[in-house]
Amino acid sequence: MARITITGLHKYYGNHHAVRGIDLDIPEGEFAVLVGPSGCGKSTLLRSIAGLESVNDGAIEIDGELVNDMRPRDRNLAMVFQNYALYPHMNVYENIAFGLRARKTPAGEIDKKVTDAAALLNLDLLLDRLPRQLSGGQRQRVAIGRAIVRDARLFLFDEPLSNLDAQLRDEMRGEIKRLHQEIRKTFLYVTHDQIEAMTMADRIVLMRDGIIEQQGPPLELFEKPTNKFVAGFLGSPSMNFIPSALVTEDGKVSVKFEDGTTLLLPEDRQSKYASQAERQIIFGIRPEHISRADGSDERVGVEKYQSVIDLVLPTGSRTYGTFHIGRTPVVAELQAHDVKGAGTALALLVDMNRAILIDPDTEIVI
Numbered sequence: 001m002a003r004i005t006i007t008g009l010h011k012y013y014g015n016h017h018a019v020r021g022i023d024l025d026i027p028e029g030e031f032a033v034l035v036g037p038s039g040c041g042k043s044t045l046l047r048s049i050a051g052l053e054s055v056n057d058g059a060i061e062i063d064g065e066l067v068n069d070m071r072p073r074d075r076n077l078a079m080v081f082q083n084y085a086l087y088p089h090m091n092v093y094e095n096i097a098f099g100l101r102a103r104k105t106p107a108g109e110i111d112k113k114v115t116d117a118a119a120l121l122n123l124d125l126l127l128d129r130l131p132r133q134l135s136g137g138q139r140q141r142v143a144i145g146r147a148i149v150r151d152a153r154l155f156l157f158d159e160p161l162s163n164l165d166a167q168l169r170d171e172m173r174g175e176i177k178r179l180h181q182e183i184r185k186t187f188l189y190v191t192h193d194q195i196e197a198m199t200m201a202d203r204i205v206l207m208r209d210g211i212i213e214q215q216g217p218p219l220e221l222f223e224k225p226t227n228k229f230v231a232g233f234l235g236s237p238s239m240n241f242i243p244s245a246l247v248t249e250d251g252k253v254s255v256k257f258e259d260g261t262t263l264l265l266p267e268d269r270q271s272k273y274a275s276q277a278e279r280q281i282i283f284g285i286r287p288e289h290i291s292r293a294d295g296s297d298e299r300v301g302v303e304k305y306q307s308v309i310d311l312v313l314p315t316g317s318r319t320y321g322t323f324h325i326g327r328t329p330v331v332a333e334l335q336a337h338d339v340k341g342a343g344t345a346l347a348l349l350v351d352m353n354r355a356i357l358i359d360p361d362t363e364i365v366i
């Protein structure tokens with residue numbers, strides 16, 4: 001088990017400042033997921049913890065011990081790389097067993113560990129194959145197997161599922177999460193897939209351009225993003241961002257869109273924004289908080305908007321309908337049969353309790 005503490009970490013590649021001041025404290029046994037767009041520094045941070053990159057400034061501690069200058073193999077961690085390499089002349093069994101043999105583990109123990117890992121990863125029938133006789137996804141699972149048989153104190157994963165097809169990826173997400181529940185070691189997992197981050201993490205660490213934008217439990221980031229980037233990164237389809245203004249009418253604060261419509265803020269949010277009227281804002285609302293008005297349950301804080309749906313995207317279980325507010329396309333999550341086709345006029349309900357208001361200059365949630 002291992003606690004990771006990172007303080008003031010910086011990493012340059014030549015002139016390129018790839019990690020720009022990271023502070024991170026991951027308690028032992030936690031499943032932390034580093035997520036963010038391509039190039040934001042996720043692999044660099046992970047490789048620094050593994051000891052595969054030297055850092056320019058800051059401290060990396062594992063269990064309170066400074067490891068900045070410790071050799072990778074002395075750090076007692078297991079890593080699955082984004083570009084993993086298997087030994088081409090060894091079969092699957094020997095590839096998984098390699099690290100154990102190198103540590104002079106007794107043969108019986110090796111056999112049990114390899115067999116258990118192979119069963120977990122659905123590799124039982126492939127143990128005799130060579131890497132070139134495997135698909136990309138199968139190879140990736142061998143790489144995961146090689147890491148999990150190690151009795152490491154810390155597991156680092158760098159996009160280990162990127163070569164798998166969608167169904168296998170879903171299954172493996174579940175398996176990796178189950179594996180964590182069983183062994184309760186510290187996991188640090190890198191992905192650029194926000195769904196993977198949401199489903200697996202105890203804590204999401206959301207990065208952009210070498211810094212951490214926000215970290216916390218998945219639902220906290222999802223429901224209480226601190227800025228527009230975080231709000232837009234998590235959730236699919238993404239949150240809608242609609243340019244608008246806060247206005248006061250009859251002593252009540254409303255959101256006014258480009259098309260002139262106003263939606264009243266709920267009673268319990270009135271006082272917070274009372275002093276901010278007349279300012280420009282970006283109104284953020286997730287598709288699932290815009291639904292078809294059915295006339296029956298008009299709840300507190302839910303406002304009506306008359307739309308004309310101009311694009312219909314059915315997914316089976318639900319249908320996404322796009323309409324425009326001024327020049328901004330907005331996506332609503334509808335039920336499968338709510339709308340027949342483009343051009344349908346539809347009364348919608350906007351849940352103002354769930355909307356966020358963003359400062360257009362700083363992009364911070366206000």
Ligand SMILES: Nc1ncnc2c1ncn2[C@@H]1O[C@H](COP(=O)(O)OP(=O)(O)OP(=O)(O)O)[C@@H](O)[C@H]1O
Binds near residue numbers: 037038042
């Ligand atoms: N060896 C290197 N030399 C120079 N620049 C590098 C090197 N490795 C990474 N970089 C740069 O550092 C930045 C961070 O790279 P990193 O690989 O950490 O990103 P990432 O978040 O893992 O992205 P991805 O999701 O695409 O894997 C990128 O701009 C990348 O081009």
Ligand SMILES: [Mg+2]
Binds near residue numbers: 042082158
């Ligand atoms: Mg990477």
